[in-house]
Amino acid sequence: MSKSSKRNILIVEDEKSIRDLLVDIVKSLEHKPVVAGDSEAALIKLDKTRIHLSLIDLGLPTDDGLSLARKIRKIDSRIPIILMSGVNLKKTRIKDKLAGVNEFVYKPFKVDLMVEKIKNALEKAESEAVDIN
Numbered sequence: 796m797s798k799s800s801k802r803n804i805l806i807v808e809d810e811k812s813i814r815d816l817l818v819d820i821v822k823s824l825e826h827k828p829v830v831a832g833d834s835e836a837a838l839i840k841l842d843k844t845r846i847h848l849s850l851i852d853l854g855l856p857t858d859d860g861l862s863l864a865r866k867i868r869k870i871d872s873r874i875p876i877i878l879m880s881g882v883n884l885k886k887t888r889i890k891d892k893l894a895g896v897n898e899f900v901y902k903p904f905k906v907d908l909m910v911e912k913i914k915n916a917l918e919k920a921e922s923e924a925v926d927i928n
Contacts, residue, residue, distance in 0.1 A: 808850070832856075
């Protein structure tokens with residue numbers, strides 16, 4: 796995959812304003828947003844579309860984002876995952892359970908930070924794919 800090719804980025808966020816912001820960020824990077832409001836919809840999208848990166852909210856309404864991240868890992872362990880939350884993880888003790896998550900971003904986040912995280916995750920995934928082939 797060349798650096799200029801469009802990637803499908805799965806956005807799983809139940810809060811419309813944040814979801815819309817993430818869609819705008821993904822489009823500004825000339826990638827295709829694949830949007831889901833919950834885990835069930837995300838898994839359906841994942842089944843139908845080749846996903847290159849997942850942006851997942853930790854606090855989803857039905858199944859939490861960490862459970863979804865684990866399911867995605869079982870489906871395709873190569874998909875980078877960026878988990879997002881407005882909750883301080885030091886207080887929730889969930890930080891120990893983040894195995895398999897590539898990055899964590901606290902909400903509210905700065906757009907520049909999210910752009911950097913997305914670019915880095917895609918570049919790393921691409922370089923690892925080249926190493927394997």
